[in-house]
Amino acid sequence: xxxxxxxxxxxxxxxxxxRLSCAASGRTYGSYTTGWFRQPPGKERQFVAAINWSTKYxxxxxxxxxxxxxxxxxxxxxxxxALKPEDTAVYCCAADRSWGPPPSESLTxxxxxxxxxxxxxxx
Numbered sequence: 001x002x003x004x005x006x007x008x009x010x011x012x013x014x015x016x017x018x019r020l021s022c023a024a025s026g027r028t029y030g031s032y033t034t035g036w037f038r039q040p041p042g043k044e045r046q047f048v049a050a051i052n053w054s055t056k057y058x059x060x061x062x063x064x065x066x067x068x069x070x071x072x073x074x075x076x077x078x079x080x081x082a083l084k085p086e087d088t089a090v091y092c093c094a095a096d097r098s099w100g101p102p103p104s105e106s107l108t109x110x111x112x113x114x115x116x117x118x119x120x121x122x123x
Contacts, residue, residue: 009117050103
């Protein structure tokens with residue numbers, strides 16, 4: 001069993017930066033793929049970025065967001081730069097028990113989910 005807790009959300013002006021953290025518990029977490037997803041107001045949850053031995057990004061965040069992990073701390077980070085109002089959403093991290101394939105964009109591949117953290121970008 002894996003528990004995921006997100007932190008680092010908040011209110012920021014357009015063009016600003018935030019760093020989200022996803023702290024995980026569980027002895028085997030280091031071998032899991034971790035993804036970030038977001039749900040804008042009134043919209044469906046959407047893929048943002050994911051990491052295992054490789055990384056993958058949604059086109060809308062490429063060049064602005066960076067995903068990284070610190071295995072010693074069981075934590076995955078999402079550095080978000082050049083934020084736009086359309087980045088406003090609840091951001092959740094999720095863990096996929098598979099490691100071998102490249103990270104998946106599909107929500108259904110992920111087995112464990114955090115509660116989410118709100119990111120609001122003002123114009």
